[in-house]
Amino acid sequence: MKIRVVSSKEEINNIGPNEEMIHLAFRPSNTDILTLITNCPDVKALHIPTSYIKTISKSTQMFLDMKGVALIEGDVWGHRKDINEYSEVSETVYERFDQFRKDGFSDDEIAAKMERELHMSTDLIKFLLKNKK
Known part of the structure; x- marks a missing residue:
């Protein structure tokens, strides 16, 4: 995105x-x-x-x-x-989201894990997870 x-x-x-x-x-x-x-x-x-x-x-x-x-x-x-x-937001970020979901993580858990790594706010990560194309 x-x-x-x-x-x-x-x-x-x-x-x-x-x-x-x-x-x-x-x-x-x-x-x-x-x-x-x-x-x-x-x-x-x-x-x-x-x-x-x-x-x-x-x-x-x-x-x-x-x-x-x-x-x-x-x-x-x-x-x-x-x-x-x-x-x-690169395609690799969305690929990581998919992998975490396959591993059974909730959106909140994914956001918490990826916040520091991506230097994005939790709100933005949750928005991207919710609106993934």
Whole structure:
């Protein structure tokens, strides 16, 4: 899965309508999130750093729930926006998920095992497990 990394408010209007997952590397306002959801009707999740997610209003959280958009806490580690505007979850990650499932692990156990290894938040790993293609 590709995660579109957005570093500033100015980038919101340049995002294509087909994005499914977006990481906001800045503190978004309610207006920023509304604009983003309007511009990207196919978005399934917004990934926001821990320090910023706490500032998202309850009304915006309710709006995202109504639209079926997951609000995921976490960061994109080791990504350089100047090289690529996307951070990508490799196919080997999904293969590891499959192997853990075959071994009888629950999604919670898989997330706990893979969190440190992948440098991803538990929320993001659980989202990927749930929405595996």
